[in-house]
Amino acid sequence: MPSAAPHPAVRPRGARRGREIARRWLLSAPALLVILVAAVGPLFVMALYSVMAKGDFGDVRFGTFSSEGWFGVFFQRDIFDDTLTLADAHLTIFWRSVVLSLQTTLAALLLGVPTAYFIATRPARSREIWLFLITIPFWTNLLIRTFAIQEVIRNEGILNGALVGLGIVDRPVQIMFTDTAILIGMVYVYLPLMVLPVYASMEKIDFRLVEAGYDLYAGRLAVLRRIILPLARPGIVAGSILVFIPSLGAYVTPRVLGGGKNMMLGNLIELQFGPGRNWPLGAAISITLMAVVMLALLVYVRNATKGGQHG
Amino acid sequence: MAEFRARRGSNDNRRARPAPRRRTGFDVRAMPGAGTLAVATFFLLYIPMATLVVFAFNSGQSLSVWEGFSFRWFVSAWHNAAIQEVALRSLLIAVVAATCATIVATMAALATTRTAPYPGLTFKYAFINQPLMVPEIVTAVALLIVFSRLKVWTGYSGLGYLILAHTAFCIPFAYLPIRARLESMDLTLERAAADLYAPPLAAFRRVTLPLLKPGILAGFMLAFVISLDDVVITEFVKSGGQDTLPTYLLGQLRRGVSPDINAVATMFLALSAVVVTIYFLINRRRV
Numbered sequence: 001m002p003s004a005a006p007h008p009a010v011r012p013r014g015a016r017r018g019r020e021i022a023r024r025w026l027l028s029a030p031a032l033l034v035i036l037v038a039a040v041g042p043l044f045v046m047a048l049y050s051v052m053a054k055g056d057f058g059d060v061r062f063g064t065f066s067s068e069g070w071f072g073v074f075f076q077r078d079i080f081d082d083t084l085t086l087a088d089a090h091l092t093i094f095w096r097s098v099v100l101s102l103q104t105t106l107a108a109l110l111l112g113v114p115t116a117y118f119i120a121t122r123p124a125r126s127r128e129i130w131l132f133l134i135t136i137p138f139w140t141n142l143l144i145r146t147f148a149i150q151e152v153i154r155n156e157g158i159l160n161g162a163l164v165g166l167g168i169v170d171r172p173v174q175i176m177f178t179d180t181a182i183l184i185g186m187v188y189v190y191l192p193l194m195v196l197p198v199y200a201s202m203e204k205i206d207f208r209l210v211e212a213g214y215d216l217y218a219g220r221l222a223v224l225r226r227i228i229l230p231l232a233r234p235g236i237v238a239g240s241i242l243v244f245i246p247s248l249g250a251y252v253t254p255r256v257l258g259g260g261k262n263m264m265l266g267n268l269i270e271l272q273f274g275p276g277r278n279w280p281l282g283a284a285i286s287i288t289l290m291a292v293v294m295l296a297l298l299v300y301v302r303n304a305t306k307g308g309q310h311g
Numbered sequence: 312m313a314e315f316r317a318r319r320g321s322n323d324n325r326r327a328r329p330a331p332r333r334r335t336g337f338d339v340r341a342m343p344g345a346g347t348l349a350v351a352t353f354f355l356l357y358i359p360m361a362t363l364v365v366f367a368f369n370s371g372q373s374l375s376v377w378e379g380f381s382f383r384w385f386v387s388a389w390h391n392a393a394i395q396e397v398a399l400r401s402l403l404i405a406v407v408a409a410t411c412a413t414i415v416a417t418m419a420a421l422a423t424t425r426t427a428p429y430p431g432l433t434f435k436y437a438f439i440n441q442p443l444m445v446p447e448i449v450t451a452v453a454l455l456i457v458f459s460r461l462k463v464w465t466g467y468s469g470l471g472y473l474i475l476a477h478t479a480f481c482i483p484f485a486y487l488p489i490r491a492r493l494e495s496m497d498l499t500l501e502r503a504a505a506d507l508y509a510p511p512l513a514a515f516r517r518v519t520l521p522l523l524k525p526g527i528l529a530g531f532m533l534a535f536v537i538s539l540d541d542v543v544i545t546e547f548v549k550s551g552g553q554d555t556l557p558t559y560l561l562g563q564l565r566r567g568v569s570p571d572i573n574a575v576a577t578m579f580l581a582l583s584a585v586v587v588t589i590y591f592l593i594n595r596r597r598v
Contacts (some may be wrong), residue, residue: 008396017429017467018434020426020429021423021430021431024422024423024426024429025422026422027418027419027421027422028418028419028423028435029424030414030415030418030419030437031317031415031416031418031419031439031486032438032439034411034412034415034436034478034479034482035438035441035442035476035479035482036438037475038454038475038479039441039442039450039479039480040438040441040479041407041447041451042456042457043445043449043453044452045453045456045457046449046452046453046456049456051478059459060459081408093545105324110348111348111351111355112352113350114342114344114345114347114348114349114352115345115348115349115353117345117349118345118346118348118349121341121342121345121351123406132591133589134355134356134586135525135591136358136583136584137356138391139362139536139583139586139587140360140540140580140583140584141542141557141576141579141580141583142540142542143542143557143560143561143564144363144435144560144579144580145359146362146364147560147564147572147576148360148362148363148576149359150564151359151362151363151364151366151374152359154356156374157362157374157375158358158362158375158446161375165589187576188355191355191356192356195352195475207340210339210340214337214339215352217484218487220342220343220469224342224527228342230581238376243330243370245446246447248417248446249446249447249448249449251447251448251451251543252542252543252561255561256561256564258449265448266446266448266543269448269449269452270452270547271446272448273452273455273547279456282452283452283456286448286449286453287445287449289448289449290445290446290449292443293444293446294444295443
């Protein structure tokens with residue numbers, strides 16, 4: 001923690017220290033209050049909603065508790081004879097979300113790590129420009145970027161235009177409204193999230209170590225595998241988490257590129273709060289998603305602290 | 312890249328040379344393929360955006376056949392009353408939410424930096440960064456649940472809900488650069504001011520605040536861009552007739568693409584790029 005450096009002026013004892021702490025709490029109160037009211041608090045309310053009975057027209061019957069919401073995440077009841085089956089539709093969507101997020105992370109690694117390495121090995125002055133070129137899409141509206149990739153991959157888009165024009169295929173390949181479209185879209189929109197942290201850790205690599213590796217007759221592959229990648233590991237882990245988490249909760253990209261059929265978790269949640277009118281189920285799925293994300297973050301934090309001990 | 316390969320081919324077996332001063336000899340930094348994949352990445356990142364921008368200037372209806380250069384879609388988008396309305400609403404929300412977020416984040420940053428650890432400090436860090444850790448869709452439906460009930464109870468369904476929600480998720484973005492800036496400032500100048508009998512408020516106004524300004528500006532701009540870009544939370548919190556530019560575009564996309572949208576998206580893109588460039592320049596000057 002950077003605040004570890006002592007600041008003697010703000011280290012009074014006894015009553016003065018008490019007053020100082022109270023003042024600091026007062027100063028941070030507005031920010032904490034806003035986040036409590038419009039971010040953290042509602043999550044608890046949602047947890048409460050997940051254990052209530054669903055209302056007929058959306059919402060819930062307040063005060064009537066029911067486990068139907070959580071039950072519905074994994075099982076479904078036959079409307080005629082009450083037999084239980086696994087909720088295939090939900091499990092398919094869970095599975096699709098996890099697989100697509102992993103594939104997105106993998107593709108982002110494949111493109112992002114070499115890109116970060118490329119930028120980190122440029123001379124200092126041009127490095128800033130390359131970095132800036134990564135930052136611009138990073139801060140550009142996600143919807144607009146999704147829209148942009150849609151124009152490229154749709155049937156009349158330039159990708160199919162080029163494929164047909166070059167005679168590789170005779171008629172346009174249907175990419176839109178498939179899982180592939182979602183994958184391409186998510187790689188496109190989340191790639192900068194991989195490059196930036198990987199770059200941050202590659203920038204710090206001491207290339208004398210790499211040189212030492214070559215001095216000891218290591219080949220390029222060995223240097224990459226034994227020196228560069230281990231040193232870049234904190235960034236690679238951070239980048240993977242930063243790509244995986246928003247992919248898992250993606251809503252806009254699958255909605256625009258996947259059409260109605262290829263839903264991901266985000267769209268399944270929306271469905272329950274919209275036409276599905278099953279708020280408790282929607283709340284339960286949301287909490288499940290949040291739990292998975294928290295788990296991934298926990299892995300990251302544990303990894304980051306381990307990395308800190310080495311470095 | 313050709314140079315890259317050639318060097319590799321001719322020098323692969325010449326190892327063990329000190330770091331090259333001249334660009335001949337063995338380059339320890341070279342890694343075959345990295346350049347190719349990096350170029351592929353930059354193409355992937357920029358071709359879609361370039362396509363979008365180029366076809367916004369197309370004179371025809373088509374989004375794939377170039378028919379000549381024209382500003383007509385910009386003109387028609389600019390005069391489109393619906394687009395004007397949602398764009399102004401987006402700007403209003405972004406300005407108000409980013410301002411509120413920056414003010415409370417500055418206070419929070421002052422309260423959480425330059426101090427010995429005190430009870431609750433870690434809790435505050437976690438709490439302030441919480442909006443970054445939860446998937447947006449989850450926050451969005453949680454807000455939908457709470458705000459829809461509040462709207463019924465209070466009878467108020469104005470822009471306040473959107474502004475409150477935007478302020479909340481903008482706080483961590485405003486907080487991070489301000490905190491970073493504060494942590495790079497030590498307390499000597501403030502102490503000097505106190506030695507010269509400056510009351511705490513005067514010292515804050517004349518010493519701390521001017522020094523903190525670049526951080527505050529950077530924080531405000533990040534918050535502004537984040538608020539302007541938000542789709543998911545807005546989509547779930549808004550009442551009828553409260554579309555912002557992104558939610559309006561999302562609705563339009565369902566009806567199919569048109570060059571109008573390209574023009575709007577291009578203007579939006581230009582705005583983001585300008586803000587990011589300013590942010591980049593501020594940050595660079597700081598070093």
